[in-house]
Amino acid sequence: MVKKINLPITDEDIKDLKAGDSVLLTGTILTGRDAAHKRLFELIEQGKELPVDIKGELIYYVGPAPAKPGYAVGPAGPTSSYRMDKYAPSLLDLGLKGMIGKGARNQAVIDSIVKNKCVYLVAIGGAAALIAKSIKAEEMLCYEDLGTEAIRRYTVEDFPCIVAIDSEGNNVYETEPPKYRK
Amino acid sequence: MNIRQIKAETVTATVKKLFMDCNYYIGKDIMEALTTACEKESSPVGKSVLSQIIENDKIAASEQIPLCQDTGMAILFVEYGDKVVIEDGSFNDAVNEGVRQAYADGYLRKSVVSDPVFDRVNTKDNTPAIIHTTIVSGDKIKITAGGKGFGSENMSAIKMLTPSYGIEGVKQFILDTVRNAGPNPCPPIVVGVGIGGTFERAAQLAKKATFRPINTHNEDVRYAELEDEMLEEINKMGFGPAGLGGNTTAIGVNVETSPTHIAGMPVAVNICCHAARHASAEI
Numbered sequence: 001m002v003k004k005i006n007l008p009i010t011d012e013d014i015k016d017l018k019a020g021d022s023v024l025l026t027g028t029i030l031t032g033r034d035a036a037h038k039r040l041f042e043l044i045e046q047g048k049e050l051p052v053d054i055k056g057e058l059i060y061y062v063g064p065a066p067a068k069p070g071y072a073v074g075p076a077g078p079t080s081s082y083r084m085d086k087y088a089p090s091l092l093d094l095g096l097k098g099m100i101g102k103g104a105r106n107q108a109v110i111d112s113i114v115k116n117k118c119v120y121l122v123a124i125g126g127a128a129a130l131i132a133k134s135i136k137a138e139e140m141l142c143y144e145d146l147g148t149e150a151i152r153r154y155t156v157e158d159f160p161c162i163v164a165i166d167s168e169g170n171n172v173y174e175t176e177p178p179k180y181r182k
Numbered sequence: 183m184n185i186r187q188i189k190a191e192t193v194t195a196t197v198k199k200l201f202m203d204c205n206y207y208i209g210k211d212i213m214e215a216l217t218t219a220c221e222k223e224s225s226p227v228g229k230s231v232l233s234q235i236i237e238n239d240k241i242a243a244s245e246q247i248p249l250c251q252d253t254g255m256a257i258l259f260v261e262y263g264d265k266v267v268i269e270d271g272s273f274n275d276a277v278n279e280g281v282r283q284a285y286a287d288g289y290l291r292k293s294v295v296s297d298p299v300f301d302r303v304n305t306k307d308n309t310p311a312i313i314h315t316t317i318v319s320g321d322k323i324k325i326t327a328g329g330k331g332f333g334s335e336n337m338s339a340i341k342m343l344t345p346s347y348g349i350e351g352v353k354q355f356i357l358d359t360v361r362n363a364g365p366n367p368c369p370p371i372v373v374g375v376g377i378g379g380t381f382e383r384a385a386q387l388a389k390k391a392t393f394r395p396i397n398t399h400n401e402d403v404r405y406a407e408l409e410d411e412m413l414e415e416i417n418k419m420g421f422g423p424a425g426l427g428g429n430t431t432a433i434g435v436n437v438e439t440s441p442t443h444i445a446g447m448p449v450a451v452n453i454c455c456h457a458a459r460h461a462s463a464e465i
Contacts, residue, residue, distance in 0.1 A: 020227075035302070065251040065291040074289060075242070075251045080333045080366050102333075103366035103425060124231055124424050125333060125368035126457045128251040130238035147304050148251075148291055160234075162227070162426065173365050176427030180225060181420035 004158070008056045009097050014119050017163045019170035023121060024158040029100065030059045030141070033079050035149040037087040044090050051142040052151055055095035058121070061102075063148040065128070073135045073154070077128030078102040081120070085109050092116045100161055104173045113165055120165035134159040183265050186321035188465055190271035190279075193323070196463050197280025200327040201256060202288040204461040205248045208239040211395040212372075212458055215433040219370060219423075228428025232370075235423070235456055250457040253290035254329030256281040256311035259390060263320035273323075274313060282307040290329070314386060326393055328460035334371060337363035340385055340450040352377060352449050353412065359451040360416050360432070365425020368455035372396055372434045373412065376450040379440035387438040388452035393460045396434025405437045412437075434458075 005013050007027025017023065030052065032040070043050055061081055065074035081101030088099060089112035098119040105113075105120060113120055123131055137155040144150050165171045213236070220232035242249035258277060268276065285292055285308040294309065295302040339359045343351050356375055363371070374394075376387025399406035412435040422428020433456065442448065 063251060063291065063293070065248045065253060066289045068245075068247055068289045071247070074291075075248045077251050079252070080336070082366060102368070104364060122424070122426075124234055124238075126250045126455055127234050127238040129242040129245070129247050129249055130234055132247075133241075147306070148293070164426075172426055176225075176227070177365075177420035177422065177425070179420065180228075180422055180427050180429055182418040 007058065009058060009119075011117060014097065014117060014167050017119050017166055019163050019166045019172045019175065021163040023161050023163060025058070025161065026157050026159070027155075029154050029156060029159070030054065030057050031062050031152045031154060032059050033061050033063050033149050034083055035146045036143050036151050037084050039143060041087040041090060044094070054091055056097055058098045058100060059091070059096060060100040060154065065148075071132070073132050073138050075128030076132045076135060078123040078125055081105055088112065092118050105165060110165055110169055110171065113167065114169040117167045119163060119167055121161040122164040123161045131160070183321055185265050185267055186263070187267050187269045188323065189269045190276040192465060193268065193273060193276035194280040194283065196325060196465055197258070197277050197327065198284040198287070200325060200461045200463055201281060201284035201290065201329060204327060204459040205253050205288065205290055205329055206246045207243045208249055208457065209395065209460065211397045212433065212456065213239060215396055216370070216456065219430040219433060223423065223428050223430050225422050225426070225428035227426045228423040228430060231423035231426060232430065248290055250331060250455070251291055252293060252331035252333065253285070254331045254459070255294060256308060257328050257330050257389065258311055258313045259326045259393060260313060260315045261318045261324040262315050263322045264317050265321040266323055277313055278309045278311055281309050281311045293332070323465045324462070325465070326460055326462040328393055331455055331457065334367035334453045334455040337367040337453045338388070338451060340381070340448065342381065343447040343449050344445065345447050347447060349408070352447070353408070355449050356412050356451055357415055360453070361419060363453055365421055367453045368457070369421050369425055370423055370430045370433045370456050372436070372454040372456070372458040373416065373432055374452040374454060375435065375437045376452070377437065377439045377447070378442035379448060380443070381448055383440055384448035384450040385452070387440055388450035391436035391438040392452050392454040392458060394436045394438070396436065396458070400437050400439075402439070405439060409435045409437050
């Protein structure tokens with residue numbers, strides 16, 4: 001079954017999401033990856049205010065390609081999430097509700113997802129041209145000097161993803177591959 | 183054979199076209215393998231992922247947009263004929279200019295930083311390219327170019343095995359590397375294996391192996407069998423498309439070898455995502 005979610009995501013939405021569910025997101029999400037996370041993390045460590053309000057938001061780990069004329073955004077598939085593992089728990093503690101990326105997370109991130117009642121969604125790596133069809137607009141928020149790694153706000157419509165780790169800590173990367181192991 | 187003069191701008195135009203083409207059009211070998219895998223995949227989620235990847239690659243080709251946002255570092259394997267002279271500039275400058283133009287005019291992502299540790303400032307034109315040049319006899323330049331994303335590059339590994347490890351040691355290292363990569367490198371993957379040479383030669387061969395079409399085999403039947411066996415074993419791991427479970431973890435294993443030292447047996451495993459992009463041209 002495909003679950004449709006209108007953003008911002010609510011605690012009830014998150015509670016209802018189970019590992020393995022297919023989800024279509026509509027509303028706005030933030031973007032950010034390695035370099036932006038490093039900067040946010042350093043600000044948190046220094047006790048300073050962040051340049052973007054992450055409370056209640058989902059962040060998409062993406063560094064898009066440039067948009068061709070006539071396109072709202074360029075191809076924009078997920079990047080590997082584990083590189084953000086060092087930073088993710090601090091952001092979840094500050095009220096970030098979830099992350100969209102690809103691939104496995106470490107135990108600290110899983111624990112933080114459970115503790116903060118958050119969710120980890122994944123999009124299909126390498127399906128950037130297809131995924132971009134569900135991104136209707138983008139707005140530059142901060143760190144423009146980082147180019148593709150800047151923090152943007154995407155307006156999405158039926159953005160396709162899968163629940164990889166739910167708020168109870170169930171993890172498809174742990175449960176699914178063993179079913180097909182020979 | 184007479185000296186042949188080639189214009190720098192010819193090299194630039196060729197390189198530009200190769201990088202745009204390889205980022206828009208997935209190879210026929212990859213598309214065929216994805217299609218076959220999609221038919222055979224027993225996981226419903228895996229099947230759905232594969233069909234979305236196929237749809238994605240068709241969209242990219244028909245709209246001439248990059249099939250993956252990570253349009254990679256620019257890598258070139260060049261066979262440079264020893265009778266060729268670049269008429270009005272340097273070969274390397276001409277190549278980098280081609281990369282610069284492809285990534286700007288082709289709406290490809292600029293993913294290169296100037297300093298790896300301290301500055302990490304984007305060079306904004308995706309240069310410098312990684313250029314592997316071999317001088318061959320003749321008056322032509324053959325270029326195979328590819329954009330390599332780092333989701334899969336980061337999952338690669340090299341090990342200086344020694345002779346007593348034998349073929350079993352080689353197999354174990356290949357499988358361990360793929361298992362450690364797990365769901366992260368955007369499976370189904372293409373696995374390039376370089377065996378022999380020195381530390382750097384093994385790594386270079388592994389990369390070269392990922393540039394070889396996956397519907398071909400190593401000419402030495404023993405390594406061709408190794409390719410088949412490793413593909414079968416990897417697909418028993420269960421990671422499946424996007425790592426969400428299934429029978430299709432890899433769509434190809436290519437092995438390249440080189441003579442090596444009496445004391446050594448280096449093995450490099452270069453992992454490539456399903457967006458295994460490369461294109462060739464001869465000038």
